[in-house]
Each structure stands twice: as structure tokens, then as C-alpha cells.
Amino acid sequence: MSDKVKVTIDGITVEVEPGISILNAARQIGGDVVPPAMCYYSKLEGSGGKCRTCLVKVSKGSEKDPRPMPKLVASCRTNVMDGMEVQNITSPEVVEARKGVVEILLINHPLDCPICDQAGECHLQDLAFEHGSEATRYEFERRTFDRIDIGDKIQLHMTRCILCYRCVYTADQITNNRVHGVLGRGDASEISTYIEKAIDNDFSGNVIDVCPVGALTDRTFRFKNRVWFTKPVDAHRDCPTCSGKVTLWYKGADVLRVTARKDQFGEAEEFICNTCRFDTKQTGDWVIEGPRNISNNSVISANHYETLRPLPVVQNNALLQEANKEQFERATKF
Amino acid sequence: MGRKLLLEHINVPGINTFDVYRQQGGYRAVEKALKTLSPEAIVEEVKKSGLRGRGGAGFPTGMKWSFLAKPEGKARYLVCNADESEPGTFKDRYLMTYIPHLLIEGMIVSSFALGAAVSYIYVRGEMMPQIRILERAIAEAKNAGFLGKNILGSGYDLELYVQPGGGAYICGEETALIESLEGKRGNPRIKPPFPAISGLYGCPTVVNNVESIAAVVPIINDGGEEYAKVGIGRSTGTKLISAGGNLAKPGVYEIELGLPVEEFIYSEEYCGGIANGKRLKAVVAGGSSVPVLxxxxxxxxxxxxxxxxxxxxxxxxxxxSGSMMGSGGFIAFDEDQCMVRNTWNFSRFYHHESCGQCSPCREGTGWMEKVLHRIEYGHGKYSDIDLLVDVSRKIEGNTICPLGDAAAWPVASAIRHFRDEFEWHITHPAEAVKRNFGLAHYADPLPPVAEPA
Structure with missing residues (x-):
């Protein structure tokens, strides 16, 4: 007997290890059937289940017990069973619920994308673009907080936070003594270090990478540039504390910021230390590996090297084509 | 006169003390259980009794107990949920104040049945007097040899602790209660795993309401089958109802399940009708979370x-067109009550008590509260009513714990049944802040059911 289990997601059957979550099974299929996840982070133990964007419908529990699950379930925290059938984008109920969750996530979000450093690589932005509606029905004053500096490198802007708890788990799991948590209750909850104490840990910078929105930002990169104008390049260095495998974000010849390498689901492959992230911003510090592949769906890849893929409107216009080519060459020079 | 199983001796002076309680036949169940019954036999009796959880969900207690995992070498825990904080419900507080030994007795028997060597009573922090009463009662029981090492020479050891909570509604949810008991922030856990597999400190745990545990005492005394004779159908036994609102005689009543609602409201034995000779407009039958009718x-x-x-x-x-038994918080509204204001008040409560962990409840409860506040104070729009229904539907069923449902149901049901009143608040904003909508047609006899053609 094989120890793999069969699970069908939106009509696509896949064989996976038993005991993994529906979300991870869907990620093995890839493409459109992967539910969005704002709070789940595969590297963080205990994360997930909070944002409710990954809700799916289980139309058949398992081969043994074919009853459907009574409610929509969070796919990141529900494990697959043999013969399970899951509906994600094929279920109108799920699409509707997800739209509701996105609307609810956005009602207190400031929508200050034009001045937010996260714009362009913000999961909430992608999510709202895919599942949200263009207008809000919320007509009240939005919740606001003062900005807090967590140490001299990280800034917390709670107004943008969606309380995914990822940074809390990160801070919990990188240090033994908990220095980061949630204060308050309900919609007055806020992420905070107790008494605004700076997180003093070699890996504290990773809270910036795990943050799906612009609530935790890199103070060394704040307002330096829009991410889609910078060029990601994979590089490594011999680092005594971490693996040293990073992505450098170039603008011209300058390294504007350093982040961990993020996979197609926006998750860091390996956490990096603060020295790599904040203190080594010279090309000479690094061994360059090559350009970082960014998914074609991302705005960051919009005018990047690789291929020239003109928009339909450009294809029919010789003038635009010429201009585009020029831009492309200029952009790929570095 | 209905049968009283829990509050039979409530009027005996000094029943809150160990000696009087013992004279009235208290702690018989402990003697019977520890000396003559095996733990499995007790679980079997409770199953036979058909006792359903009295905290709100109505899940059969015997079933819950039999689901408890029993791995070797791991402690098991019984936790009594005395975090009673549902608006309109005050039966557990009454029971703990006036007849605390009934709960202690139930805890001993239930802990024995589940094989727990340490049990906790988690009491909401605001109920400080009750915490003192329970601690005193535990000390009395311990002195008499009903708690501690080798109870009644049976070789069974039990320590019972009272743990004050911080006073949060969410800590009445069983996994949030367990988190809080462990000393963490009272956020509900994501299930599975269920507490029966991995609860307090990762050990198998049963969480039961005060009344459910107290009801184990008459079950053991009289036998499960005898208990099942009281009540009607699958609702067996008696239930404490916290009657509140505009009733002539509000208070805690023990009723046999199956009593007609009309009799409960109007008979002299129970609530004695509506106060001041007014007419009944609406009822919340089981605490603020259930649909209003x-x-x-x-x-x-x-x-x-x-x-x-x-x-x-x-x-x-x-x-x-139905509601739920819930936790038995029976709130009656007379003709002068405003349903919009009441719905706003309920949703204000849920907004305040949401733990903030999952997004639909954290953001949605606040949204509903703000819209209801606007309607109540005469700034509403027609579209607000549909908006409320839509938001409540987006919260319901999409959250980690039942608080989301509890916040959505009162709003959805109030709009379903009292839509005229909501609309009147919007069309007559100036009038709505000065006077109430009144009874309108809400007490009119229902139209006869059409014969199926």
C-alpha cells in the first residue's frame, strides 16, 4: 500500500504525503487553484487560520467518511484525507466568502499604497486586485495608530496591519524570550513589543520579510524607491550567522536593500541575519549569482530583462514599440 | 409544580455550608460513585441520561466524555467552565453563590469518571465573591475528606482549583478558556485538534459548563434512566433558566424541559407575566447569541x-422562524422596547468582546455596530439594512470560533423579524429618537398554515 493519499482540488487529483494541509496540497498543483494565504507561513510553526482568505469547501471528507464538512474550512490548517474532494475557485460559495473576507480586511486598511514601501510586493494589494471589489461600503472613520520605531532599523505602522500574527510567530521562534506580541483585543488589537522595547536579535529583520503588508518596513529603505524600479539580483556571502543567501535590490549601481529570497508564494526560503540585511550594502560584500526570477504576474517584473513582452496596445503601434525597446534597453543595462 | 433536581434544597437555610448540604443528602453521589461504580459505568449512566451540555451548544455530555482520549502516561483534565458571560445568562452565578457544594460534588464525580487527578473551575474574574465562596466550599469538602488524597478510602486522589479569569467573554469558548488557564492570551485555538485529544497543557481535556457538571449529581443519585424520564424527547432533565427583561418576576428558575414557553412566561409559578401589565413584544430565548423571535x-x-x-x-x-435553547438566558422585551437599540446593544457587546484573532469577526463586528448605531440615532440609509444582512452573512461560519456566529445571528434575526421597525427608523429619523415603534403586529396570531395542495 502506498503511503500517499489522493486529494482532488477543483477536479485536479494529486497524490500527496498524508498529514499535510489542503493549502500545501494545492501548492503542489500550483496555478489558480492555490488559495491565497495572508497569515499562513510554512516556515513558522503555528501560523495560519487567522486571516480566513484561504477558505475552501470540502465537498467530500474522505474515502472512509464521504460526508462534506458543514462549514468552509481554512485550507492552511485542515489536513488532507485520502479521497478528499475540495472546491476552491469552482465553488461560488468560496468565491463569495473570500470576497467578503477581502472586503473586511480592507475596511480598516488605509489604502495608502501610493506612499507605502510595500506597494508592488504587497500580498494584500494582490489579493484585493484579484478578489476585491473596486468600491468599499464602509463609510466610517478608519482605525489609525501612531508609527512606532522598533529599534533603529525597523518601523511598525500598525494602521496598515492586518493582524496576521506572522511577525509574532517569527519573533517567538527566533528568540527564546518573547519580546513581541499582541496587545489589546478585538479591532483595537495591536502588534507591539512590550513598552516599545527594541527587538534586539540577530534575526529580527525577518519580521519585515514575513509581513504581508506594509506594516513592518525597513527603515534603511524607507522612501528610497518603488520596488518595481529596482532590480533583484541573487547573491551570497560567507556569513557566520546565517546562510548568507539573499536577494539584492539594485537601483543603478547602488544596493538599496537586501531581503531574503522569496519563493513564488512570497515566503522567504531562508531567514537571513541583520548584518546581511542592514549593514552590508556594497556590491563588494557579495558574490553575485545572477538575476532573480520574479513571477510574470508581479509588477516588479513589469519592465525587466529576460524577454520583451509588449502589451497588445504596444504591438500595434510602431512608435510605442520603439519607445518600449529603448526603455527595455535602458532598464537592462545594469 | 415541576420537578426540581438541582435547586431542590435551595431554600434550606445555610445550604451553602458543607454541614447543611450534607444533612440534605449531599455528597451521596460521591459516595455512590467512588464506592460502587467504575468510571466507565458513570460515563455510561451519563450517556443513558441523555444530558446535553448546558453551556449553549447542547452537545450530549456523555458523548463528549466518551470521546476523551486516554493515552498511557498522560494526565487528563476536567475543566469547569464558569466563565458565564453571555448577556442575559446568570444561572451559573446563582448556582455557585447559593449551592456551591453541588458543583463541587459534581466535579468530584465527573473527575473520577474521566480519571482526572487535577481539575479546575475557571471562573470569570468579575465574579470575585463566587470565587471566594467556591474556595471556601473546596476547603470544607477537603476537611471532610471528599477532596485530596485517597477520597473516602477509595484510593482516588483529586485536587480541585479555582482559577479566576480576566473577565473576557471569549474565554467562555473552550479552547480560549484552556489558553487562558495556561496563562496565555485568551485566543481560541484552531480546531482540530479538539480538546478531547489535546487540550490543557497538550493533554486530553473535557470542558463542561457549571450546570452540566451539577446535573451529574442527580444522574448518579437516581440513575441515568430515571433522569431521562424528566423532560421531553431528546431534551432530558431540568434546565436552569435565567429569566430577565420586562418580566413580573425575573430570576433563575429550574424548569423541566418541555414546559410550554407561554406557561413559563405567564404562569404564577414562573415569571408571572410581563411587568406593569404590558404586552410581550419579543423574546431572546437562550442568551444574546441566539436569534431573537x-x-x-x-x-x-x-x-x-x-x-x-x-x-x-x-x-x-x-x-x-426558530431560535435556540442556548445557555438559557431568557430575555423578554415588552412593547416599549426598541429592537434596533437592543440589536445595537448586543452588537456593541460582540464588538467589544471579539478577540481580534481572525479578520471577519475583528473587523465585521465593529462594522455592524457602527451601522446599527447610525440607524438607531437616525442617520441610517435604506441600503444599511441589506448591508447589515450581507456583513452578518460574511462573518457567519467563516470564523475560528463560534463568536462570529454569535455576533451575526442576533443582527440577522432582528432584521428578519423586525424589518419594519428598522425601516421606520430610517424613514422617520426624527421620530425614532423620540419614541419607540411599539408593538405593531409582532404579537398578531400567525397566519394559518396553508394546506399543501
């Missing part, structure tokens, strides 16, 4: 049958 629907079901105080009858009609 207008007077005509609470007295009769849509089929024209009498509605009874039982799990099934109150839920008859589902969410369209």
Missing part, C-alpha cells in the same frame, strides 16, 4: 404548535 413566533411555531422550552422545539423552524 417576535412574540407570536416564540409562543407558537409556524405549524401552529405550542412552542416548548426544549432544545428541539425552540429550534423548530431553523433560522427562518
Amino acid at each position: 417576535p412574540a407570536n413566533l416564540i409562543l407558537k411555531t409556524v405549524n401552529g404548535e405550542k412552542r416548548l422550552m426544549s432544545y428541539e422545539s425552540l429550534a423548530d423552524g431553523g433560522f427562518v
